[in-house]
Amino acid sequence: MRWYVVRRVVWAVVATYLILSLTWGLLAITPNPAAEQMQFQAAASGGSAAAAEEAFEARRGLDRSPWVRYREYMHNMVTLNWGWSQSRSQPVTTAIANALPYTAIYSVPTTIISIVLGLSIGLYSATHQYTKTDYAATFFAFFGYAIPNFWFGIILLLVFGVQLGWFPVVFDSDIPFFSLGMARQLVLPVVVLVTGTIAGVMRYSRAEALEYVEAEFVKTARSKGADGYRVLTRHILRPAAVPLMTILVGDILGIFLAASYLVEVVFGIPGLGQLSYKAIIAQDTSLVLGTTLIFTFVSVIGNLVQDVAYTVLDPRIDYGDR
Amino acid sequence: MASGNDRRGTLGTAERRGRRGRRDVLKLLGATGVAGFAGCSGNGSDTTNTEGTDRSVGGRYVSASSVDAQSLNWLTIADATSGSFVTATLDGIWAIKPNREIFPLWGDYSTDDGRVYEIELRDNLEWGAGYGRMTAEDWVYMIKNVFQAQPNWSGYPNAGDWFRVNPESGQREPVPVERTGELTFEIRLFEVDPSLPFKPMLWRQQCIPKGILEKYVPNQDTKGLKQDEELNTLAYTGNLGPYTYESWERSARYTVTRNDDYYLQDVEGIPERFAEAPYFEGETTRIISEESTRLGALESGEVDSAGIPPDKATRFENLSNVTVNVTPQPYLRLIVYNMRANGWKPFRSKAVRRALAFAVNKETVVENVLRGYADVAQTMQPRWSDWYDDSRVEAFGVGDRYGPEPTRSRLESALSDTEYAYDGETLVDGSGEQVTLSIYYDSGQPTEGTVAEYIAQEFGENAGIDVQPEAVSSSTFQNNYVQTSAPEGADPEWTAGVFNGGPRDVATSAEPWDMSINLQFNTYPFTPASSKGFFEKRGGINFYGYYPEANISELYERASATTDEERRRELFGEAFGVISEEQPFGFLALPSSITGYASDVRGYDEEFNTGWDSQTWYFA
Numbered sequence: 001m002r003w004y005v006v007r008r009v010v011w012a013v014v015a016t017y018l019i020l021s022l023t024w025g026l027l028a029i030t031p032n033p034a035a036e037q038m039q040f041q042a043a044a045s046g047g048s049a050a051a052a053e054e055a056f057e058a059r060r061g062l063d064r065s066p067w068v069r070y071r072e073y074m075h076n077m078v079t080l081n082w083g084w085s086q087s088r089s090q091p092v093t094t095a096i097a098n099a100l101p102y103t104a105i106y107s108v109p110t111t112i113i114s115i116v117l118g119l120s121i122g123l124y125s126a127t128h129q130y131t132k133t134d135y136a137a138t139f140f141a142f143f144g145y146a147i148p149n150f151w152f153g154i155i156l157l158l159v160f161g162v163q164l165g166w167f168p169v170v171f172d173s174d175i176p177f178f179s180l181g182m183a184r185q186l187v188l189p190v191v192v193l194v195t196g197t198i199a200g201v202m203r204y205s206r207a208e209a210l211e212y213v214e215a216e217f218v219k220t221a222r223s224k225g226a227d228g229y230r231v232l233t234r235h236i237l238r239p240a241a242v243p244l245m246t247i248l249v250g251d252i253l254g255i256f257l258a259a260s261y262l263v264e265v266v267f268g269i270p271g272l273g274q275l276s277y278k279a280i281i282a283q284d285t286s287l288v289l290g291t292t293l294i295f296t297f298v299s300v301i302g303n304l305v306q307d308v309a310y311t312v313l314d315p316r317i318d319y320g321d322r
Numbered sequence: 323m324a325s326g327n328d329r330r331g332t333l334g335t336a337e338r339r340g341r342r343g344r345r346d347v348l349k350l351l352g353a354t355g356v357a358g359f360a361g362c363s364g365n366g367s368d369t370t371n372t373e374g375t376d377r378s379v380g381g382r383y384v385s386a387s388s389v390d391a392q393s394l395n396w397l398t399i400a401d402a403t404s405g406s407f408v409t410a411t412l413d414g415i416w417a418i419k420p421n422r423e424i425f426p427l428w429g430d431y432s433t434d435d436g437r438v439y440e441i442e443l444r445d446n447l448e449w450g451a452g453y454g455r456m457t458a459e460d461w462v463y464m465i466k467n468v469f470q471a472q473p474n475w476s477g478y479p480n481a482g483d484w485f486r487v488n489p490e491s492g493q494r495e496p497v498p499v500e501r502t503g504e505l506t507f508e509i510r511l512f513e514v515d516p517s518l519p520f521k522p523m524l525w526r527q528q529c530i531p532k533g534i535l536e537k538y539v540p541n542q543d544t545k546g547l548k549q550d551e552e553l554n555t556l557a558y559t560g561n562l563g564p565y566t567y568e569s570w571e572r573s574a575r576y577t578v579t580r581n582d583d584y585y586l587q588d589v590e591g592i593p594e595r596f597a598e599a600p601y602f603e604g605e606t607t608r609i610i611s612e613e614s615t616r617l618g619a620l621e622s623g624e625v626d627s628a629g630i631p632p633d634k635a636t637r638f639e640n641l642s643n644v645t646v647n648v649t650p651q652p653y654l655r656l657i658v659y660n661m662r663a664n665g666w667k668p669f670r671s672k673a674v675r676r677a678l679a680f681a682v683n684k685e686t687v688v689e690n691v692l693r694g695y696a697d698v699a700q701t702m703q704p705r706w707s708d709w710y711d712d713s714r715v716e717a718f719g720v721g722d723r724y725g726p727e728p729t730r731s732r733l734e735s736a737l738s739d740t741e742y743a744y745d746g747e748t749l750v751d752g753s754g755e756q757v758t759l760s761i762y763y764d765s766g767q768p769t770e771g772t773v774a775e776y777i778a779q780e781f782g783e784n785a786g787i788d789v790q791p792e793a794v795s796s797s798t799f800q801n802n803y804v805q806t807s808a809p810e811g812a813d814p815e816w817t818a819g820v821f822n823g824g825p826r827d828v829a830t831s832a833e834p835w836d837m838s839i840n841l842q843f844n845t846y847p848f849t850p851a852s853s854k855g856f857f858e859k860r861g862g863i864n865f866y867g868y869y870p871e872a873n874i875s876e877l878y879e880r881a882s883a884t885t886d887e888e889r890r891r892e893l894f895g896e897a898f899g900v901i902s903e904e905q906p907f908g909f910l911a912l913p914s915s916i917t918g919y920a921s922d923v924r925g926y927d928e929e930f931n932t933g934w935d936s937q938t939w940y941f942a
Contacts, residue, residue, distance in 0.1 A: 031797060031800075031801055033796060033797040033800070034401075036797065036800040036801070037800075038479060039820060039821075040800065040804070040821065040841075040863070042482060043819060043820075043821050043855060043862035043863045044843070044844060044852075044853070044855060044856070044862075044863050047482040047483070047862075048482055048819065048862070049819045049820050049821060049862060050819060050820070051474070051481070051482050052479065052482070053820075054473075054474065055474050055477045055478065055479055055481060056477065056479070058473070058474060058475065058476075058477040058544065060477075061544075061545075084545075084548070084549060086392070087392050088390075088392070088393075088572045089392065089393035089394065089395060089548075089549075089554050090554075090572070095572065098571070098572065099573075154612070154614045154615070157614070157615060157618055158614065158618055161618055161622060162618040162621050162622045165622065168624065169615060169618045169619045169622050169624050170386075170608055170610060170615070170619045170624045170625065171574070173571050173574040173575065174575075265611045265612050266612050266614075266615055267615070268574070268608070268609070268610045268611070268612070268615060270571065270572060270573035270574040270609075274573050274611070275572075275573065278390070278573065282392070
C-alpha cells in the first residue's frame, strides 16, 4: 500500500502541475473585461484606447512575454512565493490565509453534521424500511436535493433575518471566531449546506445498508445474539462504508468547490469560495492559481484519504500488485 | 443650472429627495481614481435641515457596496469602488457643487485667460507618516515624474489627461507644469480651455508625498510603487481627509474613523457646518455581493444605505425606516444603430433614423419598464443640464410624435428610392421578405432584456419590422461587436483605434449586428464636449459607423474654446439641437440612481452631484 500511496502522490504532483498550467493558459488567452472597459472609457472621453490598454498591461505586468510570465509564476509556485494579488493588493498567501478560516468555520460543522445525521438517518431508514419515519426521511432527502442552495439561503435570510430578526442578515467578520455570536450567524449557512449535503449521505447510506440488512452474515450475527447496535455498526455500516466513502469525499469537496461560493455570496462570508470566484472575474492570475492550488490540494488529499480508507475498511482490497 | 430634482422622471408624480453618489459623479467624467465614499454622499445646498442645530458628532455610518475595492493605492487603480474608499481619507484639490461652482478643498485656482491656471494650496495641509507639509513641490514632482512619465511606468490610468496636442508642433505633448512658490504651481495649457476646472485632471485630484515617490521614480520601480506599504494602508493621509484608515478586510468591510485634525475645521470663509466635520464617528462599507441580502440588510437596519433597483423601489418607499432617494445620473440608455457594412444599410440615412424615432414610445419605457425612475431622453444631454436648450431639441417618441402612422409614412418616404417598401403593414425587402433586424442586449441585465423586448414589439407594430432580441455578455459584446477593424489585407484610408477601425464600408466588427442597447453612453453634463468622439466620423468611439451630416464636432470645439459662458451655452444648445435632429442613435431614457437611506441619516439633498460635502452628513 505504501508504494501505491507514493505513486498516487507523485501523480498528484503531476496533475497539479497540469491543472496550474492549463488554468494559467486559459487566463492568458481570455480577454479581460476590465481592460476593455478602461479602453472604452478612455476613448469615450476623448483619450486613447491604446494608451489605456498599455497602462493596464503595465500595471498588471502583462507587457512581458507570456513565457517570462509563465516561468516566473511556476518558479514562484514551487518556492511558495505565490505572488501579489492584483485585485486585492496583498500577497496571495495572505489572501488565502485570511479566507480559509471563514470557509473552515462553516464547512467543518457542516461536514460533521451532514455525516453524522446523514448516516444515522440513512441507517435508521434502512432498518425501518417503509415506516412513516422512513417516508419522512425520504421526503426530507428529496427536499434537500431539490431546493437550490442559493434560493433557499435567501429565503431563510428574508424569513429569519429580515422578518423575524432572529439571525443577523449580514455576516460580521468582527465577531470572535469561537463565540456565541459567531455560532448564531453561522446557523443559517450551516442549515442551508446541511440540507443540501445530508440528503446525499442519507439516501446512499440507506441504499447501501439495505444491501446488507438481509444478508446472510447479518442474519448469522443476529442469530448469534448480537444486539441491534452491534449489527448496525459492525456488520452493516462497515461494508456499506466502502462505497459511502466516495460519496462522503465527494460531498466535502462539493462544499469546498461549489457550495462554498453560493453560501458565501448569499451570507457575505469572506471565505475561499468568494475569493476564488472574484479572482477569476478580475482575472487576477496569481490569486486564481493560488486558490486553484488549494482546491487541487484538497481534492488530492480527499482522494488519497478515500483510497486509504478503502483498504482500511475492506481488507479484501489489495493494492500491492497494482 | 437646474438641479435635476425629483428624478422620478418628468412623468413621475411622487415628490422625492434626490442624491448623487460620488462614485456615480465620478463616472460622469470617466475618472475613476478620485471617487467619493461608497454610498455616502452629502448634499450641497444650505437647506434648513443641513444648517440645523441638531447636527452633532456621533454614530457610525454603515453603507452596503456590491463590490469590493481593488486597492487603496489610488495611483494604480481604475475602479470606482477603490476610488471611493480612498476619498474617505483623502480629499482632493476641489469639489464641484451642484450648481457647477467650484468648492475649494485643498486649494483653489485662478486664471486670467482660461489658458494659464495658477493653483494655490492651503497652508494647513499636513501629510501623515512624517512627510511634513503638503507643498507645490509634491504636486509638480508627481505630475512630471508619474503622470507625465514616458513610458507610463506606474500605469496611472488617467495619465492621458496630462497630455494635450500642441498646435505648434501638432504633437501630443505633456502639459507644462511649473512650481511658482512654496504653495503655488502653474499649469500652462497650449490652448484656452475654460472647462479645465471641471475636468477630472484637477477635479478631486489627489496627491502623494514626494518622499514616497522618490523611492520609486529613479528606477521606475512599478512593482515597488504598487506594493508600497504606506500607499496601500493610506498611512500618509495626515489631516487631509475627513476620516482616517482603520482596517480593510477584503470581501467583508472597509472601516475608517473620524479624523479629529481634519484641515477643513480650521478654514475660514466656508459654510459653518464644516467647522466640526465630519459628523460620523466612523464609516464602514460592508461588501455584500448578493442583492437580496443587501436589501435585506437595509430593511433590517443593519446598514444605513444601499442602492435599490427600480423594481424594488416602491416596496422600500413604503417602509417607515428607509428613505428612498431618486437622483439623476448622466448615462443614456439608447439604441445604437450599426451603420457599418455588416449592419442594416438604411440606418445610414438620417431620414430613416428619424422615421424610426417615431416607433418607440419613450414614455412607456420610462413609466412601465423603468418604473418611472428615469427621464425621457431626446439628445446627448439630460433635460435639466445647463446646456440643454428646449427650443432647439426635437422631440420624438412622445405625444403625437409617436405611433404607427407617423412611423410608416416617414419610413416609406425615406426608403422610397431603395428596394424596401411596405406590403400592407409589413416592411419588405426586394425579395418580398419582411425586414428582420437583430437587437443585442446584455445577458446579465434583466431590465435591458425587457427594454429590448419592448423595442422589438414597437418596431413590429409601428414600423412593420421584425426585430429579434439577442442576449450577449458584456465581454462578448465588447470583443465581437464593439471592436472594429478592417479585414486582413485591406488597407483602410484611416483608423481611429480599436473602437473605430476605419471607414464604415471597410472596417466592421467580427460579428454582424443591427441594433444594440448593451452600452449606455455618458452625457458628461459638466463637460459636454467630452462626448465629441461619439459624433465624429473619425471619433475614437464610433464603432457604429456614424457619418454626421452637420459638423457637430466643430460646434463642440467652438463652444469649448469660448470663455464667454453665455456664448458657450448657445453653442452647446445648438449642438444638442443638431444631434436630436440627426438622430445618430435612438435616444430612449436617462435612468435615475436610486438609493435607500436609514431614516435618521441627514444631510443629503435633492441635487445632482451633491456628494461634494458628504463630510457634513449626520445622524438625527
